[in-house]
Amino acid sequence: MATLSAHGISAGLPNGFEGRIFVRPEVGGEVSYPVAHFASFPLPATVGDFGSGAVTMMGPSDVFAVLFQYGPESVGTALFARQGMPLSLSQADFSPILLRRGLTGQSGTQWFFTEAGRPFTFYAVLGSHARRSVLVPKVNALLAGISVSPPTPSTAGGTAPWN
Amino acid sequence: MVALVLALAFVVLVLGVLVAGLLRSHADILRALHDLGAGVGDPMGEAPHRHGQQAGETPVALTLGPPLPSERDATSAAALTGVTPGGDAIAVDVLGERLTLLAFLSSGCATCAGFWESFSHPGSLDLPEGVRLVAVTKGPEFEIPAEVGARAHRSLTVVMSTEAWSDYEVPGSPFFVLVDGRTGRRVGEGVANQFSQVAELVRRAQGDVRPFDVGSRSRAFAEGLDGPARERANDDALLAAGIQPGHPSLYPASLADVFAADAPPGGEGAVRRVP
Numbered sequence: 014m015a016t017l018s019a020h021g022i023s024a025g026l027p028n029g030f031e032g033r034i035f036v037r038p039e040v041g042g043e044v045s046y047p048v049a050h051f052a053s054f055p056l057p058a059t060v061g062d063f064g065s066g067a068v069t070m071m072g073p074s075d076v077f078a079v080l081f082q083y084g085p086e087s088v089g090t091a092l093f094a095r096q097g098m099p100l101s102l103s104q105a106d107f108s109p110i111l112l113r114r115g116l117t118g119q120s121g122t123q124w125f126f127t128e129a130g131r132p133f134t135f136y137a138v139l140g141s142h143a144r145r146s147v148l149v150p151k152v153n154a155l156l157a158g159i160s161v162s163p164p165t166p167s168t169a170g171g172t173a174p175w176n
Numbered sequence: 177m178v179a180l181v182l183a184l185a186f187v188v189l190v191l192g193v194l195v196a197g198l199l200r201s202h203a204d205i206l207r208a209l210h211d212l213g214a215g216v217g218d219p220m221g222e223a224p225h226r227h228g229q230q231a232g233e234t235p236v237a238l239t240l241g242p243p244l245p246s247e248r249d250a251t252s253a254a255a256l257t258g259v260t261p262g263g264d265a266i267a268v269d270v271l272g273e274r275l276t277l278l279a280f281l282s283s284g285c286a287t288c289a290g291f292w293e294s295f296s297h298p299g300s301l302d303l304p305e306g307v308r309l310v311a312v313t314k315g316p317e318f319e320i321p322a323e324v325g326a327r328a329h330r331s332l333t334v335v336m337s338t339e340a341w342s343d344y345e346v347p348g349s350p351f352f353v354l355v356d357g358r359t360g361r362r363v364g365e366g367v368a369n370q371f372s373q374v375a376e377l378v379r380r381a382q383g384d385v386r387p388f389d390v391g392s393r394s395r396a397f398a399e400g401l402d403g404p405a406r407e408r409a410n411d412d413a414l415l416a417a418g419i420q421p422g423h424p425s426l427y428p429a430s431l432a433d434v435f436a437a438d439a440p441p442g443g444e445g446a447v448r449r450v451p
Contacts, residue, residue, distance in 0.1 A: 015255040019265035026267055031255070035264030054272065055308050058333045 014158075020047035021131070021165060022080065025158035027151065029053050030076075037062075046082040051155055053077075063113045063136055073118065073141035076151045080135055080159065087132035095126040098135060098161070101153050104145045107137075118142060128161045251362045253355040254344070258315060258337025261325030266335055268310055272357040275307045277378055280341060280351040282313055283323035287369060288350050292327040294371040302375045304382050314338045354381050 017024045019034040026032055032051040039045050048062055054075045060067045064077050071077060087093050102122060112121040113136070120142035124135045135156075139148045256268040256278075270276045279295070281288040294301060295311065303309060311328060313319050315338040328334045344353050344362070352374050354364040364381045368374045419425060 015257045015267040015269070017257065017265045017267050019259075026255075026269075029269060029271055031267050031269040033260070033264060033266045035260070035262065038262075055268075055274070055276075056333075058331050 017049075021129075021162040022047055022049050023160045023162075024049065024051065024155075026051065027154040027158065029151075030155060031056060033060075044084060046084060048082070049080040049159075051076075051078045051080075053151060064138060065114065068114060068116060068119065068138050071116075071119065071138065071140040073144055074148070075140035076137065076148055076155070077140075078135065078137040078152060078155055080133055083132040083134070085132070085164065088127055088130065090132075092125045093127045093132040095124070096128075098126055098128045098133070098156065098159065099124050100156055102137070102149055102156070104149050107139055107142065107145050107149065109142055112138065120145065129163045131161060131164050133161070253353075253360050253362050254340070256310065256312060256335045256337055256340045258312075258335045258340060259321075261321045261328060261334055261336065263321065266333075268333065268335055270355045270357055271360050274357045275304075275363075275378070275382060276355045276357060277303065277307055277309050277374070278340075278344065278353040278355065279309065279311045279374075280313075280344070280346045280349055280353070281311055282349040283319055283327055285349050289327075290369075291350055291371055295332050296329040298329065298331050301371060304375075304379050307378055307382070309333070310335060312337060312340050314341055352377075354378055 014028065015026045015031070017026065017032050017034050020036060022034050024032055024034070030051055030053050032049060033056060034047060034049045036047050037045045050056060050060055050064070050067070052067060052075065054071060054077075057066050057070070062081060063079055067077055083093070106122045107120040108122070109115065109120045111123055112119055118141050119138055121136065121138045123137075126133055126135070137152050139145055139152075141148070253270050253276075255270060256266075258266060260266050268276075270278075279291060281291055295309070298309075301309070309332070311332055311334045313324050313334065313336050315336050318338060319336060321336065324334060324336060344365075346353075351367055352365060353362055354377075355361070356363045363384070364377060366377070368377070414420075
């Protein structure tokens with residue numbers, strides 16, 4: 014099992030998964046926060062925050078997931094009121110209408126929450142909604158290996174130092 | 177005559193004594209090697225008879241280096257874990273329905289410069305379709321990330337990982353390893369001066385792999401079946417069709433027997449009429 018760890022996010026990847034944890038370079042006055050991508054297929058070198066450039070490459074047996082951190086001003090807002098990352102998703106949590114980009118056959122789910130004092134969204138895409146009985150356990154196996162540390166200067170925005 | 181016979185008998189006796197002495201000496205050497213843990217055969221069988229070992233002494237095992245993990249051997253392919261030139265964490269999986277070409281490069285070697293240049297034109301690499309290219313450099317403790325980043329095209333996946341160089345036993349750069357994701361094995365590795373040479377080797381390797389790419393395997397993978405589950409599914413399908421162990425259809429004597437099984441009722445002749 015490969016283990017990824019950076020920017021206060023750690024992930025023990027289930028077999029068949031790969032991933033990336035990064036902070037995009039800041040442009041202008043924007044502030045960047047950590048993003049983690051996980052996939053059961055080869056991730057392209059450049060992928061949009063929520064999977065653009067990757068979800069179109071998915072096969073029916075593939076899973077793609079994003080853990081995206083928001084700014085600290087989001088902590089305490091209604092959207093992030095849920096405490097803790099979802100640990101086990103059900104098939105009913107996935108729907109084709111929850112996709113950021115509607116692609117035929119795929120389905121997705123999205124959760125907003127606060128974990129270790131940091132506001133996140135978890136977004137997952139199944140390559141085939143018809144195969145959700147097989148694919149949702151893969152997402153749950155991935156979730157089981159993710160942990161988040163409390164905020165530090167390196168996770169509070171800006172380019173992080175070396176891992 | 178009698179004297180001659182006696183002389184020969186004496187010579188044979190002396191030679192016999194010499195041979196017995198040599199065998200005894202050889203046995204002593206083997207026993208000593210066993211006691212040192214480097215003998216031939218099973219030293220454990222003689223453990224109770226080791227002489228010269230005092231009570232309380234612990235025999236020291238001789239090893240040649242750190243043993244490989246139980247799941248590893250000379251052709252196994254490990255997942256790549258490291259950082260990108262930008263400092264982000266990255267893990268690349270080499271398993272799956274594809275070939276992965278790992279290019280072990282460095283930012284300083286002169287030969288590598290040509291490969292970095294080739295990789296900056298991904299459209300002209302001429303790699304077979306479905307082959308994933310991943311560049312692997314040593315980690316930030318041995319490489320300057322900015323130097324690597326300056327050479328790597330933004331569409332190229334780059335993993336900086338000294339551990340990967342160790343896992344794949346890379347002797348130096350440039351070095352290429354081709355991994356078959358379906359078996360999780362290295363199917364080719366070596367050096368080259370130009371990427372066109374590497375691409376040609378990959379094409380040949382892909383040709384070697386394809387004969388084993390039987391359609392039924394891909395279908396089983398697509399249905400999420402493999403191993404015992406796949407065998408059970410096959411058995412269930414056969415039983416549902418009334419084919420049990422020993423059924424004649426399982427032992428075709430000719431191609432006609434195979435195709436007759438797919439023929440419509442009474443259609444054996446029709447099958448044979450097909451040109």
